[in-house]
Amino acid sequence: MVNPQQHSPGTPPDRAALPDVAQVWTWLHAVPDPEIPVISLTDLGIIREVTYEDDTLVVTVTPTYSGCPATSIINLDIETALRGHGVKNIELRRQLSPAWTTDWLTQDGREKLEKYGIAPPQPAGGPEKCPQCGSQHVEKMSQFGSTPCKAQWRCTACLEPFDYFKCI
Numbered sequence: 001m002v003n004p005q006q007h008s009p010g011t012p013p014d015r016a017a018l019p020d021v022a023q024v025w026t027w028l029h030a031v032p033d034p035e036i037p038v039i040s041l042t043d044l045g046i047i048r049e050v051t052y053e054d055d056t057l058v059v060t061v062t063p064t065y066s067g068c069p070a071t072s073i074i075n076l077d078i079e080t081a082l083r084g085h086g087v088k089n090i091e092l093r094r095q096l097s098p099a100w101t102t103d104w105l106t107q108d109g110r111e112k113l114e115k116y117g118i119a120p121p122q123p124a125g126g127p128e129k130c131p132q133c134g135s136q137h138v139e140k141m142s143q144f145g146s147t148p149c150k151a152q153w154r155c156t157a158c159l160e161p162f163d164y165f166k167c168i
């Protein structure tokens with residue numbers, strides 16, 4: 001689900017040929033995160049604003065962290081998706097402040113992560129429970145998992161290793 005609060009109240013384009021902002025949000029909701037394809041960019045909460053400036057669609061993106069190697073892929077994916085829907089004039093803006101936090105991850109996104117076997121981020125800085133069996137007996141194995149955004153943890157109940165989504 002798209003969070004209605006993210007919808008820009010803004011500027012419905014006066015030219016009927018341009019898709020409205022709510023429609024664009026729906027399209028963006030279908031663009032998967034390149035690192036964790038089970039969640040979309042809107043689940044991740046990195047798309048801050050969609051608005052029109054004249055007939056140019058401006059999409060403002062806050063990367064999960066400023067050196068994230070996925071950032072340029074994300075921009076390309078957004079552009080490809082929007083062009084696929086016939087949007088011609090697109091401008092992608094990078095907004096570094098305020099910085100992305102895991103609070104921006106939607107509830108929907110958290111549930112999808114957990115179903116996929118990745119423990120969603122917690123304010124305490126470690127996973128709440130094992131995404132496989134639900135045990136709270138978990139230990140950190142490595143600060144780095146399969147991507148820089150994840151750490152490798154292990155459940156001491158079922159002994160399964162799992163990824164913890166650790167972006168700040």
Ligand SMILES: [Zn+2]
Nearest residue numbers: 130133155158
């Ligand atoms: Zn377990």
